[in-house]
Amino acid sequence: MADMVARLKDAVINYEMETIADLAKQALKEGVDPLVAIDKGLAEGIKNVGEKFGKGEIFLPELVMGAEAMKAALAVLEPAVPKGQHRASAGKVVIGTVQDDIHEIGKNLVATMLSSNGFEVVDLGVNVPAADFLKKADETKPNMVAMSALMTTTMPRMAEVITPLKKKNKAVKVLVGGAPVTDTYAKEIGADGYSGDASGAVDVAKKLVR
Amino acid sequence: MAFGIKRGVRFQILSDGDLERIHWGTLHILEKVGVQVDSVACRKLLKDNGCEVDEKTRICRIPSHLVEEALVKKKASITLAARDPKYDAKLDMNHSYMTANGNGAVAVDFKTGKRRPSRKEDVVNSSKIIDYLPNIHIHWPMVSSTDQHPSVVHLHDLDASMNNTTKHVMYETGVTLSDAKNLTEIGYIAAGGEKEFKRRPIQSCLQCTYAPLQHDAGVMDASLYFAEHGVPLVFFGMPQPGATGPATLVGSLVVGNAEVLSALTMTQLHAPGSSVIYGMGNAPLDMRTTIRAGGSPEHAISSAMATELAHYYDMPSCVGVSATAKEPGDQAVMEYYTGCVGPLLAGADLMCGVGLLEDSSCLFYEEIVIDNEIVGAIARLIRGELANDETMALDIIEKVGVGKNFLAQKHTINHLKAGEHFMPELIDRRSFDAWSTSGSKSLVDRAKDKTKWILENHKVEPLDPATQKKVDAVIEKAKKPMWGGETKVA
Numbered sequence: 001m002a003d004m005v006a007r008l009k010d011a012v013i014n015y016e017m018e019t020i021a022d023l024a025k026q027a028l029k030e031g032v033d034p035l036v037a038i039d040k041g042l043a044e045g046i047k048n049v050g051e052k053f054g055k056g057e058i059f060l061p062e063l064v065m066g067a068e069a070m071k072a073a074l075a076v077l078e079p080a081v082p083k084g085q086h087r088a089s090a091g092k093v094v095i096g097t098v099q100d101d102i103h104e105i106g107k108n109l110v111a112t113m114l115s116s117n118g119f120e121v122v123d124l125g126v127n128v129p130a131a132d133f134l135k136k137a138d139e140t141k142p143n144m145v146a147m148s149a150l151m152t153t154t155m156p157r158m159a160e161v162i163t164p165l166k167k168k169n170k171a172v173k174v175l176v177g178g179a180p181v182t183d184t185y186a187k188e189i190g191a192d193g194y195s196g197d198a199s200g201a202v203d204v205a206k207k208l209v210r
Numbered sequence: 211m212a213f214g215i216k217r218g219v220r221f222q223i224l225s226d227g228d229l230e231r232i233h234w235g236t237l238h239i240l241e242k243v244g245v246q247v248d249s250v251a252c253r254k255l256l257k258d259n260g261c262e263v264d265e266k267t268r269i270c271r272i273p274s275h276l277v278e279e280a281l282v283k284k285k286a287s288i289t290l291a292a293r294d295p296k297y298d299a300k301l302d303m304n305h306s307y308m309t310a311n312g313n314g315a316v317a318v319d320f321k322t323g324k325r326r327p328s329r330k331e332d333v334v335n336s337s338k339i340i341d342y343l344p345n346i347h348i349h350w351p352m353v354s355s356t357d358q359h360p361s362v363v364h365l366h367d368l369d370a371s372m373n374n375t376t377k378h379v380m381y382e383t384g385v386t387l388s389d390a391k392n393l394t395e396i397g398y399i400a401a402g403g404e405k406e407f408k409r410r411p412i413q414s415c416l417q418c419t420y421a422p423l424q425h426d427a428g429v430m431d432a433s434l435y436f437a438e439h440g441v442p443l444v445f446f447g448m449p450q451p452g453a454t455g456p457a458t459l460v461g462s463l464v465v466g467n468a469e470v471l472s473a474l475t476m477t478q479l480h481a482p483g484s485s486v487i488y489g490m491g492n493a494p495l496d497m498r499t500t501i502r503a504g505g506s507p508e509h510a511i512s513s514a515m516a517t518e519l520a521h522y523y524d525m526p527s528c529v530g531v532s533a534t535a536k537e538p539g540d541q542a543v544m545e546y547y548t549g550c551v552g553p554l555l556a557g558a559d560l561m562c563g564v565g566l567l568e569d570s571s572c573l574f575y576e577e578i579v580i581d582n583e584i585v586g587a588i589a590r591l592i593r594g595e596l597a598n599d600e601t602m603a604l605d606i607i608e609k610v611g612v613g614k615n616f617l618a619q620k621h622t623i624n625h626l627k628a629g630e631h632f633m634p635e636l637i638d639r640r641s642f643d644a645w646s647t648s649g650s651k652s653l654v655d656r657a658k659d660k661t662k663w664i665l666e667n668h669k670v671e672p673l674d675p676a677t678q679k680k681v682d683a684v685i686e687k688a689k690k691p692m693w694g695g696e697t698k699v700a
Contacts, residue, residue, distance in 0.1 A: 056498050059497035059498060060452075060453075060495065060497040060498070060500055061452065061497060100426075100428065102420055102424065102426065103420075105450075105453055105454065105495070105500075106500075109500055151385070152313055152315050152354045152356075152363070152364075152383075153364070153383065153385050153386075155315075156360045179569070179571055180314070180315035180316075180354075180571060181315075182315065182316055182325075182327055184326065184327055185315075185327060185356075197499070197500060197501070198500055
C-alpha cells in the first residue's frame with residue numbers, strides 16, 4: 001500500500017496526466033486510505049515539482065502538467081474521502097480574475113503554485129463580478145481572497161470587492177496582483193498583500209495565512 | 211526630408227508558399243474552431259451575414275468568403291495625420307514609423323529616481339520628449355494618469371498627450387463603448403470638427419484581441435463605433451508562444467492571425483472601407499520566470515513574420531517591441547535593439563513601442579531618449595544602398611589615387627551632410643582621455659542629460675483655450691462614481 005502512495009507521488013513528479021486516474025482507482029481498490037494517498041502521495045509530488053520550478057530546474061509547462069496530473073487523481077480520490085475527514089491544508093483561498101478582465105494565465109499560475117504549497121484553492125475563473133467573489137467568500141469561508149487584474153482599466157474592480165468583503169469579515173486576507181498593480185496601489189485599495197509573480201504570491205500568502 | 215524611416219533593405223523569412231499555407235490554415239481555424247465573440251452586436255452582425263453562431267458558448271464560425279471580402283473592402287491607403295501636418299505618417303509600404311509604448315501604470319520619478327504610480331505629469335513630460343525626438347514618429351499616452359479620477363483616467367491621458375505633442379496620437383484605451391464615444395468626441399474637438407477629423411484622423415486606437423481566439427465585448431463594441439466614426443484601428447493579436455498560443459512561432463502567428471482577421475471581418479461588415487492596420491506582438495512566456503519575454507529574438511522574429519503576413523494582405527503592419535529590463539542600461543539596450551532590428555529589417559510599417567521597461571509597464575523618461583538613438587542606428591541599417599556613378603565614386607578614387615586620403619574631397623563632405631554616416635548623440639566614440647576628463651559618463655547618464663535639456667527647453671504649442679474648454683467639458687461630463695459611490699485615486 002505504501003508502494004501505491006509512492007507510485008502516486010512519482011506519477012505527479014513524472015507528469016503522468018493520462019494514466020494517473022487509473023493508478024488512483026487501483027489504489028482505492030487495494031484499500032489505500034484516500035486521505036493518505038492525497039497527503040502523502042499527490043501533495044508530496046506536487047510539492048517536489050513546485051520546488052524544482054522555484055529553483056529554475058524545470059520549465060513552466062512541467063509545473064502545469066504536474067498540477068494537471070494531481071487534478072486528475074484528486075477527481076478520483078476526493079469523492080472517496082469519508083465525510084467529516086479533511087485534507088491537511090495550509091489554508092483556503094478563493095481566487096479569480098476581476099470583472100471585464102479575461103486574462104487567465106497569471107491567475108492560474110498563482111492557483112497552481114498555491115495548491116502545490118498545500119493551500120486549498122477555489123478557482124472562480126476569469127471575468128468574475130464582485131458579487132460572485134463575495135458570495136463564494138460567504139459560502140466557503142476562506143482564509144484569503146486573491147484577485148488578478150491585467151489592465152489599468154480593470155484594476156479598480158479589485159477595490160469593488162475589498163471594501164464590502166472587509167466590512168463583512170475583518171479576518172479574511174486579500175492578495176492582489178497583475179501587471180499594472182503595484183505595492184502602493186494594493187495598499188491604497190486596502191489589500192493585505194501584493195506580489196509581482198507567482199512564487200512571490202506563495203510567500204506572501206504563507207505570511208498572511210498562518 | 212520626408213517624415214519616417216526610409217527603407218531600402220528587406221530580409222525575407224517566410225516564402226510565398228509559407229504565407230499561403232498560413233492564410234489557408236487561418237481560414238480553416240476560423241471556419242472549424244471559430245472565435246469567441248462576447249459582443250452581442252458583433253454576434254448579430256456575424257449571424258446576419260451567414261456565420262454559424264452559438265449563443266451559449268458565444269463561438270462564431272466564420273466562412274472564409276467573409277474574411278476574403280473584408281480584405282477587399284478595407285481602406286487601402288492610410289495616413290495617420292498629425293496636429294502638425296509635417297508629422298503626417300503615410301503608411302505607404304515604403305516608410306517605417308516608430309511609436310511610443312503605452313498604458314504603463316508605473317513611472318520612475320525623473321527628479322527623485324523613485325518608483326511610483328504614474329501621474330498625469332508623466333504623460334505631459336513623456337509627450338514633450340516624444341515630440342522633440344526625431345526617430346519616434348507616433349505618440350502613445352505612455353502611462354496612465356492614475357492621480358486623476360479613475361473613471362476618466364484615460365481621457366486625461368489623451369488630454370495630456372495631444373496638448374504636449376503635435377505628432378499623431380494613438381491610444382489603446384478605447385475598451386468600452388462609452389470610452390470610444392468620449393475619446394472620439396475629444397478627437398473631433400481637437401481636429402476642429404468631425405469632417406476635419408475624418409479627412410485627417412489625428413488620433414487612432416489600438417485594440418488588443420485576447421488569445422487564444424477571443425474578442426472582448428467592450429473592445430469590439432468600441433471598435434465598431436470607432437470604425438463607423440472614422441477613427442483608424444489597429445487590431446493587435448498577442449498570443450504568447452507556449453502559453454496562449456502554440457510554442458512554435460508560426461503556430462502562434464496563425465492564432466493571432468485568426469484573431470486579427472476575424473476582428474477585421476466584423477469591422478468591415480459594420481463599416482465597409484474603414485481603416486484597419488494589422489497588428490501583432492507575439493512574445494513567448496518565459497518558461498522559467500513566467501514573465502512575457504518582450505524584446506526576445508522570438509518576439510522580434512514573430513513581429514517580422516507578422517509584417518510579412520500583413521503585406522501579403524496589402525495591409526500596413528503595426529508590430530510590437532518591448533523589454534523586460536528593470537532599469538535603463540545594458541539589458542534594455544540589448545532587448546530594444548534585438549526587438550526593433552528584426553521587424554524593421556522585414557519592413558514593419560509601425561513599431562510599438564519604445565520607452566517602457568518591465569514589459570511595457572514602467573516608464574523611465576531617459577529610456578525614450580536611448581531608444582531614439584537605437585532606432586537612429588537601425589534606420590541607417592535599413593535605408594538601402596545603391597551602386598551608381600555617384601556612390602561608386604570612381605572619378606574620386608581616380609583623382610585621389612594611391613596612398614592619399616579622401617578628407618578634402620567635396621564628395622566626402624557632401625555625402626556626410628546628406629546623412630551617409632550615422633551621427634550618434636549618445637554613443638561616445640571619443641578617446642579615453644576625453645571621456646574621462648568630462649566625467650566618465652555612461653550612456654544612461656548622457657541620456658539623462660539630454661532628457662533634462664529637452665524638458666527645460668522644448669516647447670509645444672497647446673490647443674487653443676476655446677478648444678481646450680470643450681475638451682475639459684467632455685472630461686467633466688464623463689466623470690462618474692466607480693464603485694458603491696466611492697472614488698479612490700492611487
